[in-house]
Amino acid sequence: MRVAEPTVERLVQYYRLLGQLREEGRLVVSSQQMGEMLGIKASQVRKDLSYFGEIGKRGVGYHVDRLYDHVSSILSSPGVWRLGLVGVGHLGYALLGHSAFRSDKFRIEALFDVDPSKVGQVINGVECYHLDQMPQVAREKGIEVLILTVPGSSAQACVDMAVKSGVIRGILSFAPTPLVAQDDILVYRVDISVELEKLLFFLKGGAGV
């Protein structure tokens, strides 16, 4: 089944929301309510879920538990992904400690940095290696995915190194710079300020500044 990227993004949002509703002990939820809580049109929620065979009951909605399990199975991994995190600055620390980065889908197996005060240390329970050792450590530990929290100026060099390693299949970069990689490595970028730019763009439509 080929699913478009924005659909996957919404599925992840549904999954998060359903998990929360489930913890709150809620039994049913309507597409209208899900849409309101996530800022997505109710019609889009219905369309997405019906694509995966989930039809809500008119006037009732979806069963939270069942829908959670279903979305979870769509997003599930066949195993636990082994990740490496490159660049142990504030952002790296923030990700290591962030609750959204606690998952049974992946485990951060190694940290990499060039700072002698970090290399050789165990940080948040994970060992930090010198960046030069990355290809070797990745091979030994079965790391297939890298998270880059390095400055923009170092990001491309890390990508090139990952390509050369021959074992890295995916890279998630938080560096504010476009990256070029071979076709057989999947590179995703997180631009942590793009949402701020969007927010300010839509705010300027109002009274503002």
Place this chain on the structure above:
Amino acid sequence: MRVAEPTVERLVQYYRLLGQLREEGRLVVSSQQMGEMLGIKASQVRKDLSYFGEIGKRGVGYHVDRLYDHVSSILSSPGVWRLGLVGVGHLGYALLGHSAFRSDKFRIEALFDVDPSKVGQVINGVECYHLDQMPQVAREKGIEVLILTVPGSSAQACVDMAVKSGVIRGILSFAPTPLVAQDDILVYRVDISVELEKLLFFLKGGAGV
């Protein structure tokens, strides 16, 4: 002019890329090349830009400088937005120091936290106040936008406080939890792990794990 949210997101990406190409001294760029560097279809790039009146020359492309100025003017603010940042943990520090958060469009005017070791301190050149003082400080300093880098469990309380302050118009939240606010406050959420979930979803299509 009413512009859809995904379009604004792509405009921000074009803007970043053009700024970089400009610094590299590049004179022209094609929609094909822009698309490849950003992971966007060339036809989408052409469609977006032609919507704003930019038509590339066949076989040549767009003038980098001119296109940069144009996209810049679309995204420009009528003044400098004053921002407050709530929650000075690793993520807060990371944003304060991140190059993507250096902009002449906004200025972080105040930090807010509840930790006594931070309140009263000047951090990265910005004074940190107790969270309880937020409404008053926001009013005094003309802060209209808040960035939330607090744990999920505190995020809604911060939003409620912002609503009550009567001066906050927009909130950007990095907390991994849905938020409810009045209609006259614009709330955007950044889910820093959603891109990782997407990356892993598409990777599992391959050999993997």
